[in-house]
Amino acid sequence: xxxxxxxxxxxxxxxxxxxxxxxxxxxxxxxxxxxxxxxxxxxxxxxxxxxxxxxxxxxxxxxxxxxxxxxxxxxxxxxxxxxxxxxxxxxxxxxxxxxxxxxxxxxxxxxxxxxxxxxxxxxxxxxxxxxxxxxxxxxxxxxxxxxxxxxxxxxxxxxxxxxxxxxxxxxxxxxxxxxxxxxxxxxxxxxxxxxxxxxxxxxxxxxxxxxxxxxxxxxxxxxxxxxxxxxxxxxxxx
Amino acid sequence: xxxxxxxxxxxxxxxxxxxxxxxxxxxxxxxxxxxxxxxxxxxxxxxxxxxxxxxxxxxxxxxxxxxxxxxxxxxxxxxxxxxxxxxxxxxxxxxxxxxxxxxxxxxxxxxxxxxxxxxxxxxxxxxxxxxxxxxxxxxxxxxxxxxxxxxxxxxxxxxxxxxxxxxxxxxxxxxxxxxxxxxxxxxxxxxxxxxxxxxxxxxxx
Numbered sequence: 001x002x003x004x005x006x007x008x009x010x011x012x013x014x015x016x017x018x019x020x021x022x023x024x025x026x027x028x029x030x031x032x033x034x035x036x037x038x039x040x041x042x043x044x045x046x047x048x049x050x051x052x053x054x055x056x057x058x059x060x061x062x063x064x065x066x067x068x069x070x071x072x073x074x075x076x077x078x079x080x081x082x083x084x085x086x087x088x089x090x091x092x093x094x095x096x097x098x099x100x101x102x103x104x105x106x107x108x109x110x111x112x113x114x115x116x117x118x119x120x121x122x123x124x125x126x127x128x129x130x131x132x133x134x135x136x137x138x139x140x141x142x143x144x145x146x147x148x149x150x151x152x153x154x155x156x157x158x159x160x161x162x163x164x165x166x167x168x169x170x171x172x173x174x175x176x177x178x179x180x181x182x183x184x185x186x187x188x189x190x191x192x193x194x195x196x197x198x199x200x201x202x203x204x205x206x207x208x209x210x211x212x213x214x215x216x217x218x219x220x221x222x223x224x225x226x227x228x229x230x231x232x233x234x235x236x237x238x
Numbered sequence: 239x240x241x242x243x244x245x246x247x248x249x250x251x252x253x254x255x256x257x258x259x260x261x262x263x264x265x266x267x268x269x270x271x272x273x274x275x276x277x278x279x280x281x282x283x284x285x286x287x288x289x290x291x292x293x294x295x296x297x298x299x300x301x302x303x304x305x306x307x308x309x310x311x312x313x314x315x316x317x318x319x320x321x322x323x324x325x326x327x328x329x330x331x332x333x334x335x336x337x338x339x340x341x342x343x344x345x346x347x348x349x350x351x352x353x354x355x356x357x358x359x360x361x362x363x364x365x366x367x368x369x370x371x372x373x374x375x376x377x378x379x380x381x382x383x384x385x386x387x388x389x390x391x392x393x394x395x396x397x398x399x400x401x402x403x404x405x406x407x408x409x410x411x412x413x414x415x416x417x418x419x420x421x422x423x424x425x426x427x428x429x430x431x432x433x434x435x436x437x438x439x440x441x442x443x
Binding site: 093098228 | 258262263268283284327
């Protein structure tokens with residue numbers, strides 16, 4: 001009932017819904033009030049939790065079930081949702097707005113990356129397995145056929161003349177060769193597609209880097225925003 | 239790659255410092271017109287402490303005796319909680335947000351408010367009105383068919399003008415040539431109590 005996909009989908013919808021909420025409602029006083037600040041602090045702490053995943057992955061070298069990505073995603077959606085509430089859709093200060101935009105960019109990049117990268121990863125894995133199986137089969141069949149006959153299969157236009165002259169290879173041999181050629185073409189197709197996937201994967205490597213850089217930018221902007229808020233005074237403190 | 243990361247981190251740190259030291263970047267909204275031209279951030283904000291009444295009173299003169307203040311701000315009384323009513327950086331809103339609960343309890347309402355009842359209910363507004371809301375709790379307007387509106391309400395001057403009669407005839411052609419020597423105490427003939435602006439004799443559109 002509560003699988004990762006469903007929870008992530010619900011949180012993403014909530015985030016996007018609230019993000020679009022600025023078209024309907026604005027609460028200019030909320031961000032500077034006590035409840036507004038509390039929601040903002042909570043949202044920031046939850047966003048801070050997202051750093052646990054890369055820390056465990058890169059520093060502690062924990063992968064897979066030891067370091068599930070799902071908590072990173074839940075926190076990466078819940079924190080920003082709270083921050084949208086904190087903003088009250090009031091985008092007046094430059095540093096607050098920069099932090100907000102960076103946050104939105106990260107969430108969107110995270111959502112895109114999560115689904116495209118996962119689907120591409122899965123498809124590539126299946127394709128690679130198929131390609132390997134077919135290549136093994138091809139190698140085996142290649143060793144069983146007459147190479148001269150196979151050359152003829154590729155130039156079938158000449159075959160009637162050879163048959164007329166009585167020097168054409170056996171028909172069954174030709175059929176086997178044709179199978180090999182079809183298989184070889186399929187393997188080529190698979191490998192070509194895999195090459196495309198590799199290029200896309202390389203592109204997603206760049207995406208991941210951008211996600212990391214944006215995260216660094218976001219937390220720098222959060223630091224500036226929080227420090228500025230404290231420097232110029234919290235309105236609700238006596 | 240490591241050098242590139244160090245470079246990017248340095249750029250980000252420099253940008254963050256610039257942003258932090260740039261006063262305009264932190265402003266959560268434009269200043270009110272009164273402060274926009276003259277005030278700098280440091281005039282109101284004390285670093286790491288924020289805004290205090292003390293900073294307001296550095297520029298704004300405040301007298302203990304209300305009579306020395308100009309009439310429009312006499313209601314301030316002896317209170318010095320400027321920030322409870324005056325909020326800066328609030329776009330689209332006045333800098334002053336009136337909160338009667340903070341006023342000097344001794345202050346008379348008629349120093350700021352005109353009496354719309356023309357003293358029909360006496361001089362002391364607080365016998366009926368509270369300071370948290372102008373609405374009178376539990377008050378129910380008597381029904382208009384009692385015909386006693388003029389005990390509290392008086393017709394505005396405009397009702398005595400010729401144009402008022404002309405307008406009635408224009409919207410009610412059947413009254414053309416009729417004697418409109420109406421009694422301006424019979425408010426209920428046109429007005430209803432649930433909404434003063436709702437007129438019985440308004441033409442159907």
